Amino acid sequence: MHKAAIGIIGASGYSGVEATHILAAHGQVELRLVTSDRWKGETVGRRLGIMGPLGQLRYAPLDQSAELARECEVVLLATPAESSLQLVPGLLEAGVRVIDLSGAFRLQDTAAYPAFYNFTHGSPALLAEAVYGLPELVSRERIARARLVSNPGCYATACALSVAPLLRAGLLDEGSLIFDAASGTTGAGRKGSEDMSFSEVDEDFRAYRVLRHQHTPEIAQTLAGVAGRQVPLTFTAHLLPLKRGILVTAYARLAKGATAAEARAALEKDYADCPFLSVESSADAVGLKAVVGTNRCTVGLAVDATGHDPGRVVVTAAIDNLVKGAAGQAVQNLNLMKGWEETLGLSTLRGFTP
Numbered sequence: 001m002h003k004a005a006i007g008i009i010g011a012s013g014y015s016g017v018e019a020t021h022i023l024a025a026h027g028q029v030e031l032r033l034v035t036s037d038r039w040k041g042e043t044v045g046r047r048l049g050i051m052g053p054l055g056q057l058r059y060a061p062l063d064q065s066a067e068l069a070r071e072c073e074v075v076l077l078a079t080p081a082e083s084s085l086q087l088v089p090g091l092l093e094a095g096v097r098v099i100d101l102s103g104a105f106r107l108q109d110t111a112a113y114p115a116f117y118n119f120t121h122g123s124p125a126l127l128a129e130a131v132y133g134l135p136e137l138v139s140r141e142r143i144a145r146a147r148l149v150s151n152p153g154c155y156a157t158a159c160a161l162s163v164a165p166l167l168r169a170g171l172l173d174e175g176s177l178i179f180d181a182a183s184g185t186t187g188a189g190r191k192g193s194e195d196m197s198f199s200e201v202d203e204d205f206r207a208y209r210v211l212r213h214q215h216t217p218e219i220a221q222t223l224a225g226v227a228g229r230q231v232p233l234t235f236t237a238h239l240l241p242l243k244r245g246i247l248v249t250a251y252a253r254l255a256k257g258a259t260a261a262e263a264r265a266a267l268e269k270d271y272a273d274c275p276f277l278s279v280e281s282s283a284d285a286v287g288l289k290a291v292v293g294t295n296r297c298t299v300g301l302a303v304d305a306t307g308h309d310p311g312r313v314v315v316t317a318a319i320d321n322l323v324k325g326a327a328g329q330a331v332q333n334l335n336l337m338k339g340w341e342e343t344l345g346l347s348t349l350r351g352f353t354p
């Protein structure tokens with residue numbers, strides 16, 4: 001059977017390793033290229049314990065990525081945004097399709113890059129071409145045809161999925177939305193910093209990059225697309241002393257006349273054909289244990305019934321930042337790009353067991 005040749009650039013990082021494990025068991029792909037400077041020359045088998053032919057594959061140095069990637073049909077870039085920005089034009093020119101896990105091609109407005117990513121974007125044409133790879137909210141047909149898929153940010157995935165159906169159905173008022181989100185430490189990548197050291201993170205819980213987090217414009221862009229209007233919002237990220245998982249709590253208000261039953265029905269209707277989305281019985285039923293290690297996103301809704309705060313809606317959503325928030329979503333996009341079953345390689349991932 002012909003298998004699609006796939007490469008992972010940045011294969012030693014947390015999301016690159018996650019992607020390697022998922023693709024190792026996928027069945028329709030041959031992982032032809034893995035690159036990393038820190039692991040160059042070593043085998044996938046030695047680093048990740050993967051056996052068989054893939055275990056023999058050696059990590060190539062990052063500076064050979066562009067050249068070696070020409071052998072691949074699709075390449076996953078699990079690199080920092082600045083590296084993705086440099087690599088993507090050459091890869092596309094060589095006829096390689098790209099799924100970029102970084103934020104380099106997520107924002108349509110180039111002006112947002114200096115403020116949120118600390119660089120000036122020099123490829124507006126590619127930004128315009130890139131398809132935002134959130135299959136539950138963006139046309140699957142567009143993803144299937146894309147040369148360049150921009151894989152969403154982890155927080156941005158969970159935040160957008162929490163409220164998008166309510167906005168699309170016009171069930172929320174036009175006031176500001178609030179997203180409180182907390183992530184495990186793998187969200188920050190493998191590269192260490194003092195802030196991320198065990199002594200700093202363990203037994204602590206704090207907000208970070210408040211009012212300047214790079215996922216704020218990304219969430220706003222996605223929700224504007226769904227709602228057909230600008231959606232004012234505040235997003236605050238918090239660091240959890242756990243390795244994996246993101247929990248988002250979204251606060252909104254029902255539009256005049258809208259009901260709790262309509263809100264629940266909107267979530268159930270929009271996510272009915274989404275294999276990885278599950279609408280839980282209540283907002284309290286959403287937690288990290290049920291999603292960590294899987295490509296799922298669970299969503300739960302509560303509407304004030306006490307009369308204390310009439311019209312108040314709270315939606316919770318949970319994902320694994322490395323799976324639905326990164327590598328799993330990238331493979332979901334790869335499946336769509338290749339015309340395969342959307343769940344291929346993702347349906348039997350081993351979730352967290354207490």
Ligand SMILES: NC(=O)C1=CN([C@@H]2O[C@H](COP(=O)(O)OP(=O)(O)OC[C@H]3O[C@@H](n4cnc5c(N)ncnc54)[C@H](OP(=O)(O)O)[C@@H]3O)[C@@H](O)[C@H]2O)C=CC1
Nearest residue numbers: 010012013014015036037038078079080102187189190326
């Ligand atoms: N972690 C997460 O939960 C999520 C991450 N992302 C995005 O995905 C991308 C990868 O993230 P993650 O796996 O966490 O990152 P890591 O820091 O864990 O790994 C980065 C990878 O990129 C390689 N790399 C290439 N160029 C550079 C460079 N100039 N500086 C540092 N590393 C480089 C590294 O290779 P080596 O060191 O071996 O040379 C390594 O393999 C990032 O853009 C991130 O923003 C998106 C969603 C969620």
Ligand SMILES: CC(=O)N[C@@H](CCC(=O)OP(=O)(O)O)C(=O)O
Nearest residue numbers: 102103153154183184185187188
């Ligand atoms: C805990 C933690 O630090 N998480 C990261 C989110 C990772 C991500 O999705 O970042 P990109 O948008 O750069 O791809 C952060 O807050 O920046």
